[in-house]
Amino acid sequence: MSQWIWMAVGAGLVLSIEGLYLIYWRYLGSGSVRDYINEDQAPEGKYRILRKMKTPNQRIALVDYRGEMWIYGNGDVMFSTTEDEHMYAEVMVHIPMAAAGKRKKILIIGGGGGVTTREALRYSEVEEITTVDVDDVMLDFGKNLDALVKFNKGSLNHPKVKTVIEDGRSFVERAPAKWDVIIIDIPEPTNGCPQLSRLFSWEFYGLLKERLEPNGAISVACSTSSWMPEYFWSIQETLKKAGFHVLPYHNFVLEDGEDWGFCLATLFSVQADSLRMLVSTQYLTPEKLKDMFHMPYYFVNRHQKGKIQTDRNTALLDIVNDAF
Template identity: 35%
Template sequence: MARTGLLATVFICAACGLVYELALVALGSYLIGDTAAQASIVLGVMVFAMGIGALAAKPLQRNAARNFAVIELALALFGGLSVLMLYAAFAWLHIYTFGMVVLALLLGGLIGAEIPLLMVLLQRIRKQAAGSAVADLFAADYVGALLGGLAFPFLLLPFFGQIRGALIVGAINAVAGLVLIFTVFRADLGRKSRWGLSIIAVVVAGSLVGAYVYSDRFEAAAQQALYASPIVYSEQTPYQQIVMTETIEPTTVTDLRLYLNGDLQFASVDEYRYHEALVHPAMSGDRENVLILGGGDGLALREVLRYPDVEQVTLVELDPAMTDLAANHPKLVALNESAMSDPRVTVVNADAFAWLRDRTTQYDAIIVDMPDPDETSTAKLYSLEFYGMAKRALADNGLMTIQSGSPYFAPRSYWCIYATVAETGLQSTPYHVPVPSFGDWGFMLTAKGSAPTPALDPPSALRSLDDATLAAAQVFPPDQQKIDVPPSTLMHPRILEYSQSEWRSY
């Protein structure tokens, strides 16, 4: 029984350790973006620190039981509070990467010290050949890591969120370590050690419980520190953090803003300029059957539905929480004019890349309204492969518009999209318009055959575009002329490199 209990503790501790790693990776991807870089830094630093921790554990083996308990309590405290501490550093101190590296070093060192001490304790229960003992210990460790890897995305994140999920795992970590030591190895502890560990355990438990109780208040305060205007809605979904803010002042126009993972998606005071430029050039030809990729806020959809001869619109949005918000939140419903409830609309909650792979239907007009390619997960939506599938879904006489970022702030990213689309055989006409909340913002109008001439055929006058302004939008000043850059592919996502480097200063 004692041996089984120890291996069960190894199993639990391994699961907890992997959750701490994944929590740091996930938080970094939400706050900073670039999941690949965040994962590389966290895992690389933690594995390095685990080696240092294993070496540092050598002098601790004399009092293996006591020292293992101390290490588990330290892991529980720092691992459980890791997300909260990093979020606080990001929100109020504007520090993240340095803090993440420090935490990864600390947690990795503590995790690395576990195995040597557990090996000593395992041998005290029953002497084994070194190879057999290592096999038993690592088998429990690796299977436990599998549990942690599955529990984090499928249980902890959706049901508890990042902060509370880490706190719960910290508590489990502490309980597992203390139960093993105070039951199986109680005789190895002196009276002072038992009292000392009990006091430390009470402090750790109090810290974790207190943090859990006040985590909602903390999260609300930290979020508000990141935004200039009051937050009116916030939700952490399995895919992203959704935040809406609203400026309400008696002397100014109300401004509702949507942020995804901290990136501005629209400002209600000028979003019409963006969406008119995105949608209406694609609607100047055939438009009975329209496809919108992205645009879960319903604002591009609002513009499409202005055309009475549109018979069917399919909107593909990854996050069901976003489309639910657009369909049900009163402020957003008012802005998108109840577009999500129109009987002509079919909403599909799916990854647009995977969804396009299985499509055989062709569409008269396609609107590509994706978030900027500054994260690994969105870079594939600006790839040669993605645009190739979009080409297949476009009718022979159809038009497709693509939101393409800023030709002024991110020129290499903008012209990379142009080059990538061209590589598929589609022909594009670039154009750009001023959107005060974003700056100078660019788009591509694409078609099969020859490059299309942007035109307008709206059922009524638009607020920001007419034939003259659309013609002017196709003119680029000398400092914004076309740049020759290679296309972006799944295997070489150049758009991600360009986007991250160009937007870093803004």
Template identity: 50%
Template sequence: MFAFITGLLIGVFAVMGAWGLLYWRKQWLESYIMEEEEPDGDYRVIMRKRSPFQRIAVAESEGIYYVYADGSEMMSTDLAENQYAEAIVHVPMAAAANRESVLIIGSGAGITAREALRYAEVETITAVDVDPIIVQLGREFEPLVNFTNGSLHHPRVKTVLADGREYLENCNDRWDVVIIDLPDPSSKAPDLTKLFSVEFYRLLKTRLNPGGAVAIACSVVSVMPEYLAAVQATLKTAGFHVIPYHWDYIVEFAIDWGFCLATLKPIAPDSIEPLIPVKHLSEDRLEDMFLLPRYLRVDWDEDEVQTDRNTLLIEIVEREFED
């Protein structure tokens, strides 16, 4: 009987250990690609690597490549990425008085740089990103190099490995156009709030040439319209004129991205038209982009802004995940 009970216990513990191992493995895998962020259909994971800042994964499905950071999709080589790039690049380029110098904070693998390089008058693009693995992917991973036309190797592009805030604090350069394409601040990455704060935006003003324009990515506004409202209020407090806009992916991808266009002088939305041929920013689409639908408009206290000392945006993001 003792031998039977002992054998039974060993079997139970073995099963428990196997389930525990499977659970641990699932948790580990989700730290690289969250289940709800997985590509549709079958996919294969090409790379998992931990950078000094985040867990990076690359997956492939039906010829499309996806790059993940801490479980969430960061970029891909699908149609949505091209649409997003047009929205965040060509709007500020059209709004700016000049386009000779461009700064990209959160340059990633070079997709936004690819779009900025299409302007003949652009002389320099400063592409700043803090993560060396992401930049390495943009420079060496063939599917991304093909997708970006090798933008990070272009002689007009200067790649800088640095925190965007620290970079601005330690240089005196000025730019005509600034594109800020960063992840949402979170409790895992609280320092990101300092790239969305009123103090940072005031510093940014001093780095803009007269007639300069800034575009800022404002997350998935369809589920967090408060995020867009908070960024808009923060920019206004810093002294910018602000036009919020959005890119509605709902029909194709069930996502609506928000952006803020910030300028030193007022500009009329109906005066903004792409200066070069684009695939997705039609006249009707532009008109829709600058007309926020009712579900994206929220009542917001203009005094409630992100600063270096509070966690406003983190609270907005984490409320959404709690729900």
């Protein structure tokens, strides 16, 4: 009998060790969920990871949460099929579209999900949209992942849309074209991806100035800036240093308690109260539009603070690191 007991104990130990190894691998080791989904970015409640993969640019996770699709890059949500994504895309696209003198040629940098492209396609005068993303997997999701294609209405497969797999800075440097509207929708630089700073730099903004039509407009996503307003201010000051007129705006999402900052940059002066939506929008009502350009006290750059991001410094990365 004792022999059977010892065999059972041994088997139990083996199973326990295997179980502990799986837990370590999943939560702390190389297969860790934390490598793919940052704790503060995880959905609230049970979710299912459909797929994890590593590309030369980032770690990607495809997540199902209550029937919605969330796509993560290096731990942060890149895009999703949530109501928030509708709001974000409207704010990102329709403000510069309203400010620009014409809307024939559009450049979107960081448009792998296809949602901003979907919104840009709503303008009948649009003739060509170039959507650039550094990661072919993200663009493939936007083109072929059923849930995302349904959400973006097949925008990345539209005949007016040209998709480019390339670093946005490199693409603009070699492209001879000029655009009426340029949309820069990329995450903030991090220690894991410090090269993103080059898409926020004075040198890059100077290049965009050359590639923008005289009556064109640019929008720049400035992250959830309520907890690091210096980041928002630094982008504003860098754009000004490059020669742009800058009109900051923000979008507070009550459900999440997050306040997203944006910059509208033009080569001519724009008054916020002169902007009118040129297509019907679900979220950007006249009241909401007015509120977005009324900056709360924690966003107002009264003392012209903000560091100039260049190709040679780590101004924005330092601000992000200090915020954590």
